[in-house]
Amino acid sequence: MIRISLKKHLFSFTFHLFYSTVPASSRANVLVDFMVNSLGFSTREAISTNAKVTRLRLRNYEPHLLLDLFDQMGLNKSQIKTLISSSPELLICRVDETLKPKIKVLQQLGLSGSDLVTFIRKSNFMKRGLHTILKPSLNYLMELLGSQDSVAKVVKREPRLLSSNLPKVIPPNITLLQNLGFSRMDIETIFNRHPRFLLNNPEWLESAVNRLEKNFHMSRESGMFLHGIVVLGSLDESKLQRKLGIFRSFGWSDSDICKMVRKLPYCLASSETEIRITLKFFMNELGYEPSYLASHATLLKHSLEKRIRPRNEILKFLKENQLITRNLSLYTVVKHTELQFLKKYVLPFRAEMPEAYDLYMKTRS
Structure with missing residues (x-):
């Protein structure tokens, strides 16, 4: 157990920190030694983390209580190191008064182990009040979503959600x-998938609505309109x-771009690098026209390396070896689930042409 394995380090560290008469700078060195010897930090990592902590108040440090709590949470040394690295203020928090009650609320929600590590690491958890932010926000989410399971899912999806005062913002x-x-x-359906979208300033969301209607000519009646607000709001x-x-540098007209956005707004959510690489593949390598891609916008959102390229290679292989005779498009092939694709285009030809299976598995990896 963590508590047992670190016991001698904890005793030595606590003694020197609280009872040594050496200057504060030397006590900081003790903290560095503790992180190196007890938590697996390199000396450089420990010094960097210590620099953040020493700007704060060391008198609240309770190492035995902190590691006891982490032990009870079932965390291993690697997870503890991750937490301390991302949130050095944990080292000097009041464990019983501040940290433990917050952890308890999250555990009651259903978060444990790696979920708790991720939540604490990605949120401003330690800087938010239990009774002013965390509990009111969780209570509001319960009212909004209707079940603890739904709240847990949305919090896991977006830990930073609880950094905001949700009853006021949403x-x-x-x-x-x-x-x-x-x-x-x-x-609520969109919120479950994209929790941060309702954290925007209302004026900003209204601006997104106006841009969708005026710049992209999307109707509010479109099933994609709310999705468009999510994208433009970001x-x-x-x-x-x-x-x-x-898009314009690849020859797309404004009409092509508008059509694509009306079909699938999330094409604009990809990074600039991803957009450029994807367009190079479809237009420069495969020769697709902007009008076709705009009408078949889902092609632009599937993973190029994990889905598009491997399936394109299989399709070429099957056509070149005349294993399929009908005119089959990449768009049709890409729409299939992984299992459907394997059953239709890979497994039936494995015995006759094992290269097809090997090629697919190789290109996917």
């Missing part, structure tokens, strides 16, 4: 979207224009 955005004609169910104007500029 309702104005829901009201705005309802006034635009969207149902509560539609809004992009400032300069970033959006840079992405549109990449």
